[in-house]
Amino acid sequence: MSGTLRVGIDVGGTNTDAVVLDDDDRVLATAKRPTSPDVTGGLRAVLDAVLAGLPEPGLEKLVKRVMLGTTHATNAILERRALGRVAVLRLGAPATTSVPPLSEWPDDLRDTVAAGTAIVRGGHFVDGREIAPLDVDAVRKFVATTPADAIAVAGVFSPASADQENRVAEIIRAEIGDVPVSLSHEIGSLGLLERENATVLNAALYGVARDVTVALREALDARGLEVETYFAQNDGTLMAVDYAARYPVLTIGSGPANSLRGAAYLSGVTDAIVADVGGTSTDLGVLVGGFPRESAAAVEIGGVVTNFRMPDILSIALGGGTIIGAEPRSVGYRIGTEALVFGGSTPTMTDAAVAAGRGTVGTRPVPEEWHERLARAVRVADEAVADAVDRVALGRADRPLVAVGGGAFLLADQVPGAREVIRPAHAEVANAVGAAIALASGRLETIVPASGSGSSRARLIDNAKEEAAARAVAAGADPATVQIVELSEIPLSYLPEPAVRLHVKAAGPLARQAG
8 A cells, every 4th residue: 555644633521433445534443432531542542443443454654643632631621630830911901901911810720820920001992093102121020930831921902903912922032031921912803801811711721732642642652653743633623743733722622523534524514513422421513514613602612711713513422322311421431330221220322222222232132121211311312402503503404414523423314404314434433534624724813994995905815814824834744735714704893993893714725644
């Protein structure tokens, strides 16, 4: 066999999935292993399994790229562990002082992350004019007297003008050297507090990103693989490992995005509802043009409100490991020993689906005395799925539903609100497929005049496109194939001069490698 191979891996709450694809995007091997408590053990196990499943010996030497979607960052925030201490610097006084940084954070997370906060003179109005000149002396004093693992800098309306944030980064390098710095105009969109929150989380995750990178590198080295590594991000695209090290917060939400992208590829459908049924939950999202529909609402992570773009996902407590009882709980990765069909004593939705004739999972038949109770559970689950489909469909009933994930057999063959149910081949590892086929991307959000000099406005839009394309290249895209895939303008109200919020997204495939 000639050409190169690539491995896609997705770490879920119950299972870690992997797939090997060739240059023509054909699936050569798949594997699924339980997610380990430390995540890394499951990652190594699934990598070993998927490479062992290749159709010919020695093919693993052709693996040149590995794409990883991981829950490390999300888990670190939810569990308040392995997070760095962050010095938070806001550029905005004399404005914004009534609401200090991190004031709306949960107390335990704020105590874990905050090394110190300050608001110094600076920031901009929405049209790019300065609220006040940057207080350089105050910046120097703060960074010199606030020991921290990383520094987060957020300026008022910095997406409209990033000059002050960039100047602060220069001051920090000159004062204390090579400490990691997160700048808010590179992380989030408009909305100071949400953008500031996302920037602080990003800074707190630098150590987590480093640990994940080292763990992946060690797993690859153990197999003697010399590969390029990429991380999946929350919009269904990839970023190079160096880029991920700078922006680890962008990996949050990569799991659902991977599933939607994988569902689009495996089914050949670009506009559909996707139901990803795992061991603990079912995530429903919508494909629009082959990419996840993004949420218009602010995203809350671990009790912190942020404003970077995430897939519009509705999660319900229905999975293969869901225990049939009074409250939504799951046996998770223990399903192989606890479910009735595996000889255990705990009735789960997997048992209910098998009893209903929807699957042939397990090693034991479902005991007869459970059938009536399990049948009721199936009816309740079907109603929950139909309700969830209705909620994400937004009134449209003409789209198909693509069922993916290890528990996809739980779903009925006909679901109200969907035209049909599609079950593509390799649906059980759609999330890993989504990671393996993803494009690299970059995005930019800024403010431009709604009217005025045509050449001036056009130049600003062209500059935004160039910056988005440059960010896509930095994330790993081939410069020759990067395209602008999204450009939207949203009018802004209450301004002396009409203006719009401009959002630009560029994306492109990774460069094809020589064998």
